[in-house]
């Protein structure tokens with residue numbers, strides 16, 4: 565029925581092949597795609613035979629690409645098909661391919677990124693100690709102005725820098741004075757604020773998180789949450805910076821240590837993002853926290869407890885943002 569109406573190019577059978585190949589190997593680190601033969605003939609629904617080149621099959625990030633674009637269709641404009649039929653077909657096909665890809669990704673390593681914004685603040689020294697006690701990597705997006713507020717915070721900044729489990733990144737010098745729209749309305753001065761932060765804190769990595777914005781620009785990704793901030797982010801990217809947002813945010817009242825979301829809830833959210841592949845990059849989940857959430861003993865215990873839960877019940881690896889994303 566489809567023949568002669570539309571040409572459809574489907575990779576579904578290959579994905580099914582990946583599942584069985586890797587299942588036999590049982591090796592978490594084996595690249596699934598590399599187990600495939602150099603070329604594969606695929607029967608499409610339209611009855612066409614298509615040859616997949618070696619490059620397409622073996623490319624790193626193949627599963628990520630298939631997750632993002634589960635159905636690839638070339639529509640024959642001379643013999644159009646009804647939109648309803650096409651939509652129905654695409655829906656079914658998308659579900660089928662994504663189920664296969666999800667199963668395959670679930671067998672591969674998973675990565676979690678604990679990111680802490682706005683330090684140094686009261687709370688930073690506790691984060692520093694917990695990262696060492698639990699042996700987990702953490703990413704600190706720092707605000708230079710805060711390091712100037714007291715001797716203690718300057719010392720806490722130093723502790724971060726000397727801890728090999730902490731990497732320091734750029735969150736602007738002034739934190740936009742918490743007036744985000746007006747800050748981003750002048751991209752040049754905003755850009756200079758990040759530059760000043762880099763110089764002041766002697767930051768080694770050109771990695772930025774924008775205050776008040778969940779914006780991602782890196783590699784082939786550009787995702788903007790609010791337009792205000794986009795020009796600044798683009799300017800940073802053009803000048804060699806990578807900009808990272810977050811998937812999940814955890815909030816705790818700093819002074820009391822009372823969580824807005826209990827440990828269990830945030831743990832479940834991280835797991836759901838990982839299992840459903842709903843994070844920005846499948847198998848990679850970025851958690852946002854703020855240094856001042858961990859001022860009190862209670863808050864600190866919650867952070868330790870979240871790390872313990874992840875370490876005892878999952879095989880997630882704690883990673884630095886510098887290594888984001890791991891693509892399969």
Ligand SMILES: [Zn+2]
Pocket residue numbers: 681682735739775776
């Ligand atoms: Zn911030």
